[in-house]
Amino acid sequence: MLFICQWTLNSEDRNEAIKRFLETGGKPPEGVALLGRWFIAGQSAGFAVLESDSPVALQQFALEWNDLLHMEISPALTDEQAGPLMAAAVSH
Incomplete structure (x- = not known):
């Protein structure tokens, strides 16, 4: 399954996140x-x-970064799926 992960970074955490x-x-x-x-x-x-079938692995990824970044992970569809x-x- 596909996911979009969006993040934002506070300026005070910038250097630590870069490192x-x-x-x-x-x-x-x-x-x-x-x-x-x-x-x-x-x-x-x-x-x-991202692509994953594991919500546990996605949560692990978030936990590796969300002390420095605000992260949102949302399911996504391709053109072929949507x-x-x-x-x-529209046909109804």
């Missing part, structure tokens, strides 16, 4: 695949697309 990212590469734990990650230019924020649902919704 942790450089040390770990921000790699997720086993059971979570990182499909892509983007940093929003000029802001202390970004998002990643398209038929949209078509059915």
Whole structure:
């Protein structure tokens, strides 16, 4: 299943978050695949697309970072998954 992970960073935690990212590469734990990650230019924020079938592994990932970042992890659908649902919704 796909997930979007959005994060924001407080300025007082910036250097510690950078240090942790450089040390770990921000790699997720086993059971979570990182499909892509983007940093929003000029802001202390970004998002990643993750794939996992394990809510436990997703929670582990959040716990590895949420002492420094505010994180939200939400389920996501691809165009191929959402398209038929949209078509059915407008055909009623």
